Amino acid sequence: xxxxxxxxxxxxxxxxxxxxxxxxxxxxxxxxxxxxxxxxxxxxxxxxxxxxxxxxxxxxxxxxxxxxxxxxxxxxxxxxxxxxxxxxxxxxxxxxxxxxxxxxxxxxxxxxxxxxxxxxxxxxxxxxxxxxxxxxxxxxxxxxxxxxxxxxxxxxxxxxxxxxxxxxxxxxxxxxxxxxxxxxxxxxxxxxxxxxxxxxxxxxxxxxxxxxxxxxxxxxxxxxxxxxxxxxxxxxxxxxxxxxxxxxxxxxxxxxxxxxxxxxxxxxxxxxxxxxxxxxxxxxxxxxxxxxxxxxxxxxxxxxxxxxxxxxxxxxxxxxxxxxxxxxxxxxxxxxxxxxxxxxxxxxxxxxxxxxxxxxxxxxxxxxxxxxxxxxxxxxxxxxxxxxxxxxxxxxxxxxxxxxxxxxxxxxxxxxxxxxxxxxxxxxxxxxxxxxxxxxxxxxxxxxxxxxxxxxxxxxxxxxxxxxxxxxxxxxxxxxxxxxxxxxxxxxxxxxxxxxxxxxxxxxxxxxxxxxxxxxxxxxxxxxxxxxxxxxxxxxxxxxxx
Amino acid sequence: xxxxxxxxxxxxxxxxxxxxxxxxxxxxxxxxxxxxxxxxxxxxxxxxxxxxxxxxxxxxxxxxxxxxxxxxxxxxxxxxxxxxxxxxxxxxxxxxxxxxxxxxxxxxxxxxxxxxxxxxx
Numbered sequence: 106x107x108x109x110x111x112x113x114x115x116x117x118x119x120x121x122x123x124x125x126x127x128x129x130x131x132x133x134x135x136x137x138x139x140x141x142x143x144x145x146x147x148x149x150x151x152x153x154x155x156x157x158x159x160x161x162x163x164x165x166x167x168x169x170x171x172x173x174x175x176x177x178x179x180x181x182x183x184x185x186x187x188x189x190x191x192x193x194x195x196x197x198x199x200x201x202x203x204x205x206x207x208x209x210x211x212x213x214x215x216x217x218x219x220x221x222x223x224x225x226x227x228x229x230x231x232x233x234x235x236x237x238x239x240x241x242x243x244x245x246x247x248x249x250x251x252x253x254x255x256x257x258x259x260x261x262x263x264x265x266x267x268x269x270x271x272x273x274x275x276x277x278x279x280x281x282x283x284x285x286x287x288x289x290x291x292x293x294x295x296x297x298x299x300x301x302x303x304x305x306x307x308x309x310x311x312x313x314x315x316x317x318x319x320x321x322x323x324x325x326x327x328x329x330x331x332x333x334x335x336x337x338x339x340x341x342x343x344x345x346x347x348x349x350x351x352x353x354x355x356x357x358x359x360x361x362x363x364x365x366x367x368x369x370x371x372x373x374x375x376x377x378x379x380x381x382x383x384x385x386x387x388x389x390x391x392x393x394x395x396x397x398x399x400x401x402x403x404x405x406x407x408x409x410x411x412x413x414x415x416x417x418x419x420x421x422x423x424x425x426x427x428x429x430x431x432x433x434x435x436x437x438x439x440x441x442x443x444x445x446x447x448x449x450x451x452x453x454x455x456x457x458x459x460x461x462x463x464x465x466x467x468x469x470x471x472x473x474x475x476x477x478x479x480x481x482x483x484x485x486x487x488x489x490x491x492x493x494x495x496x497x498x499x500x501x502x503x504x505x506x507x508x509x510x511x512x513x514x515x516x517x518x519x520x521x522x523x524x525x526x527x528x529x530x531x532x533x534x535x536x537x538x539x540x541x542x543x544x545x546x547x548x549x550x551x552x553x554x555x556x557x558x559x560x561x562x563x564x565x566x567x568x569x570x571x572x573x574x575x576x577x578x579x580x581x582x583x584x585x586x587x588x589x590x591x592x593x594x595x596x597x598x599x600x601x602x603x604x605x606x607x608x609x610x611x612x613x614x615x616x617x618x619x620x621x622x623x624x625x626x627x628x629x630x631x632x633x634x635x636x637x638x639x640x641x642x643x644x645x646x647x648x649x650x651x
Numbered sequence: 652x653x654x655x656x657x658x659x660x661x662x663x664x665x666x667x668x669x670x671x672x673x674x675x676x677x678x679x680x681x682x683x684x685x686x687x688x689x690x691x692x693x694x695x696x697x698x699x700x701x702x703x704x705x706x707x708x709x710x711x712x713x714x715x716x717x718x719x720x721x722x723x724x725x726x727x728x729x730x731x732x733x734x735x736x737x738x739x740x741x742x743x744x745x746x747x748x749x750x751x752x753x754x755x756x757x758x759x760x761x762x763x764x765x766x767x768x769x770x771x772x
């Protein structure tokens with residue numbers, strides 16, 4: 106009996122398989138070309154690492170990365186001109202619509218700036234990343250003194266590492282992989298694709314955080330913290346995914362949306378699942394009570410990588426969150442609305458109050474990003490067309506400003522690396538009026554002063570939220586942004602009205618790459634502040650498709 | 652109703668009972684010869700916690716790379732094996748997908764090979 110049953114099973118199994126249609130799903134190559142270009146280039150980058158001689162690697166990788174982003178941008182623009190409503194592809198796992206295209210454009214533009222910052226070798230000789238090994242044959246990574254565990258004190262490690270010219274060029278493929286993951290994340294049409302994209306964007310970021318040339322221990326600590334907490338958040342996401350599958354019987358956004366629109370299924374599964382999935386996303390966007398990793402990681406990571414994380418990861422996380430809420434959970438918004446309402450308030454309060462007490466510039470900007478995440482949440486939970494386009498605009502504006510902020514922070518240095526303590530920035534205007542002015546402008550944009558993109562972003566988001574009937578939340582947000590202005594004004598006063606310390610830091614003259622990145626950020630910040638309709642029109646072309 | 656589960660429950664009970672029995676009976680009937688090794692955490696002699704640096708207590712880090720590579724190839728097999736079982740049902744699409752998978756995996760292998768990840772010394 107038992108033998109018969111056992112031999113019966115494989116036959117039935119293969120019959121079932123044979124019945125399923127396994128034809129190649131139609132793929133709209135024009136629509137997904139930007140993502141494919143980025144991911145293929147990332148693979149090419151790995152091959153470059155394997156076969157190009159060490160001396161030429163940096164040049165080849167920088168050229169490849171910049172070319173990739175430009176080509177992907179060109180493919181995106183070409184497709185955006187033809188597209189009307191968008192659609193799904195890859196067997197409904199990826200949906201490309203107007204809002205997704207806007208997010209992709211934002212990500213690519215920010216990545217261009219971030220790659221420029223990462224590629225810079227003029228400020229720190231050889232680049233801001235851990236040095237390439239000195240062995241003639243290009244041996245394994247562990248030979249470098251800076252990597253030997255327990256070999257020397259942090260200072261000796263720093264000095265040994267800083268004396269070697271040349272950097273680990275694996276950074277560039279890692280950034281491209283991460284960028285590809287972010288782009289898929291904003292377009293994912295089911296939770297499993299979203300999870301895979303989440304991992305593709307996260308894993309390279311964990312690595313990038315640990316690759317700073319100076320302050321190795323701090324950087325490695327940041328990487329480990331980010332990795333452990335990130336893995337934890339991914340587990341939450343996955344568990345929520347399982348519960349939502351139990352609720353809707355499918356992981357597709359559209360099926361979940363159908364299931365939530367009037368059914369007699371268990372609400373417990375729905376809200377537990379939604380809560381866990383959203384928690385995973387809020388973690389990536391460093392929102393509210395899920396922000397605890399943010400200051401440490403922003404502080405410890407190489408500044409260029411921090412810029413990449415602060416700008417691009419924020420866009421990707423909020424892009425994914427917006428898509429999820431708009432496409433899958435719009436019908437059930439009445440029940441979960443208040444939870445995210447309070448998350449937004451918590452995020453603003455935590456960001457502003459903690460930001461006021463910080464003494465380190467990178468940590469201060471980290472808390473500022475938590476407060477901004479709260480403002481973004483205000484726009485994300487309106488669930489109106491206007492709220493969506495306002496949030497997309499805010500993401501674009503905030504991304505460029507914060508990228509330029511981190512680019513500028515990297516310029517002020519002592520002999521031991523970047524000087525990020527606030528006291529080091531006292532009287533900076535007397536040493537370098539240009540850098541101080543640029544930084545002041547960027548801080549004012551973060552604070553949301555008129556004539557900057559920050560003001561336009563906040564105005565768009567708050568007015569959209571107000572017209573969606575969220576008056577009390579808008580009042581809280583206005584109070585928070587008024588308080589947040591003190592964070593930035595404190596730095597401005599310090600730079601302009603204090604005397605510099607006699608042995609203070611020097612301001613490096615940035616090379617072409619960093620200059621280009623900071624200029625890009627400043628110009629976009631100014632332009633969007635003066636003519637916001639440039640981007641606001643694009644952002645309001647249409648919503649998400651599924 | 653629970654018929655198919657009764658053997659499973661019995662199995663668990665048996666396993667638990669055997670473990671408890673072994674632990675309980677060993678001190679009663681086993682020989683007692685005390686020595687230094689008896690006080691170690693593991694009687695095979697491996698020290699569970701790191702020893703002081705300089706006392707020859709370092710672990711060779713090469714193990715790490717080997718273990719990582721083992722896991723990676725293992726994962727590749729995990730995906731290839733189910734494909735091989737149902738290759739004819741999956742048709743051309745399956746072939747293309749698997750070739751793409753092996754190719755991208757191969758890029759990483761090439762990188763590790765060129766950077767000396769497979770050299771023991």
